[in-house]
Amino acid sequence: MEIPSLSMAISQAGVNQQASIAMMQKSMDQASHQGQALEKLMDSAELKRTEHALQPHLGGSVDVSV
Known part of the structure; x- marks a missing residue:
């Protein structure tokens, strides 16, 4: 393998690792x-x-009038 292509491959691997991190x-x-x-x-x-434990009577029912 040629040195320039090996250098590019190593650089790309480093960039991929940094992106993953x-x-x-x-x-x-x-x-x-x-x-x-x-x-x-x-x-x-x-x-x-x-x-609710301190005031159990609150919120137990809803008054609805029509």
Whole structure:
């Protein structure tokens, strides 16, 4: 194999590896943000359950008049 074509192949492999690493980092960041959002949602649900336990009569029925 000629040196110029070998050099181009190695360079292209390096670029492909850098692109793969960048995509993996973005995926990891997105997963981290989703995890934080899920944790916030679970905390919110726990707060609502606690509020309902303190005042169980609220929100149990809806008065509708026509």
